[in-house]
Amino acid sequence: MKRPLQMKRRFLSLAFLAALLSAVSALAFAVEPNEMLSDPGLEARARVISRDIRCLVCQNQSIDDSQAELAHDLRVLIRERLLAGDSDQQVRDYLVARYGDFVLLAPPLKPKTYLLWFGPAAIFLVALILIALYFRRRRQDAAPAPLNAEEAARLETLLAEDDDTTAPRREGPR
Amino acid sequence: MTPRRLLFLLPILLFAGLAAYFLLRLGENRDPSEIPSALIDQPAPAFALPGMTEADAGLSNADLARAGTEGKVTIVNFFASWCLPCRAEHPLLTQLAAHPKVALYGILYKDEPAAAAVWLKGLGNPYGAIGVDAKGRTGIDFGISGVPETFIIDRAGHIRLRQWGPLDQPTIDRKIMPLLDELTR
Numbered sequence: 379m380k381r382p383l384q385m386k387r388r389f390l391s392l393a394f395l396a397a398l399l400s401a402v403s404a405l406a407f408a409v410e411p412n413e414m415l416s417d418p419g420l421e422a423r424a425r426v427i428s429r430d431i432r433c434l435v436c437q438n439q440s441i442d443d444s445q446a447e448l449a450h451d452l453r454v455l456i457r458e459r460l461l462a463g464d465s466d467q468q469v470r471d472y473l474v475a476r477y478g479d480f481v482l483l484a485p486p487l488k489p490k491t492y493l494l495w496f497g498p499a500a501i502f503l504v505a506l507i508l509i510a511l512y513f514r515r516r517r518q519d520a521a522p523a524p525l526n527a528e529e530a531a532r533l534e535t536l537l538a539e540d541d542d543t544t545a546p547r548r549e550g551p552r
Numbered sequence: 553m554t555p556r557r558l559l560f561l562l563p564i565l566l567f568a569g570l571a572a573y574f575l576l577r578l579g580e581n582r583d584p585s586e587i588p589s590a591l592i593d594q595p596a597p598a599f600a601l602p603g604m605t606e607a608d609a610g611l612s613n614a615d616l617a618r619a620g621t622e623g624k625v626t627i628v629n630f631f632a633s634w635c636l637p638c639r640a641e642h643p644l645l646t647q648l649a650a651h652p653k654v655a656l657y658g659i660l661y662k663d664e665p666a667a668a669a670v671w672l673k674g675l676g677n678p679y680g681a682i683g684v685d686a687k688g689r690t691g692i693d694f695g696i697s698g699v700p701e702t703f704i705i706d707r708a709g710h711i712r713l714r715q716w717g718p719l720d721q722p723t724i725d726r727k728i729m730p731l732l733d734e735l736t737r
Contacts, residue, residue: 434697437585447662448697451688476597476695478590 408445413453420460427469428453432483440483589714590695596628596705597693601683604665611657611683613709619655619680620707625735627656628703629679630691632663633671635699641718642675645702648724649678653736658682661691661699704728706735 409428415421425442431452433444441449452473459469473481485491525533591597596616603610616626629645631638649656658679660668665684672679685691694703695714702715713731715723 434587448688451692455689455692474590476590476693478587478695480587
């Protein structure tokens with residue numbers, strides 16, 4: 379049998395967890411039941427599209443997540459377009475024509491956005507090349523430079539002298 | 553120092569350049585939540601809205617076209633009686649409506665015509681005609697994200713300026729009046 383205090387604590391933490399979970403699920407389902415289409419295939423397509431459409435009121439949310447009234451209107455609009463027989467791309471184009479590319483959460487790939495899409499990779503590549511060049515140069519610096527004629531001659535004489543020292547000494551006191 | 557040895561200054565210079573750019577952009581005093589309109593230089597979207605009462609003819613593209621043939625520039629203002637900034641910009645709209653070459657039209661966005669009638673009775677009605685956009689669909693066609701928003705449409709029916717949020721005197725002086733002068737020349 380557990381002590382009452384411990385049980386109370388456990389109950390409290392469970393209640394907190396439940397509250398947290400319900401808050402999270404409320405955030406995840408902004409789509410209201412009366413918005414949903416009876417055709418599950420179309421409804422699934424509508425959900426996928428609306429996950430990529432930015433809510434213009436609360437700008438870093440998709441309209442799928444947002445409870446703003448405009449997001450609701452746009453969700454209804456998307457479903458109407460799908461019922462009217464639009465393809466997914468036609469629905470997106472319809473919204474882009476009115477709100478611009480900003481309405482798409484993922485910026486489209488076009489010349490104006492090349493810098494955005496490829497800029498980081500390009501900077502990374504340039505950095506890689508610079509690092510490779512740096513290390514190559516360092517390796518070259520570490521290798522001794524070849525001797526010029528004067529140095530070679532001096533080395534010859536030094537080596538010759540060295541040979542002499544190995545010979546038995548014949549003169550001079552110790 | 554040789555030029556090669558000065559290379560270490562490059563990252564510092566790059567950083568200084570970026571910082572200066574960001575500082576300039578911050579100083580522009582622009583609202584980052586304001587999104588440029590996708591409709592600039594596009595024809596105004598097609599719409600036909602009912603009026604505030606049965607007797608009221610409402611508002612449609614035909615009204616914009618008629619104003620254009622009369623040599624007037626059209627200002628279309630989305631408003632609602634529940635919208636506080638709309639109240640703030642109302643005197644400025646009244647002032648703009650007095651311009652001899654301007655036709656000011658209102659689109660009542662998601663509001664009860666009865667509530668709007670009371671609101672206009674109190675503040676005065678500067679609009680040449682009003683259309684009721686009860687479901688907000690015309691608002692979506694104009695790409696608005698809330699009220700108030702104001703569009704300036706030239707005589708050929710093309711949208712030339714979108715004011716996001718309430719009008720204020722500096723905006724009118726610096727942007728709207730010069731544009732009106734240009735469009736009515």
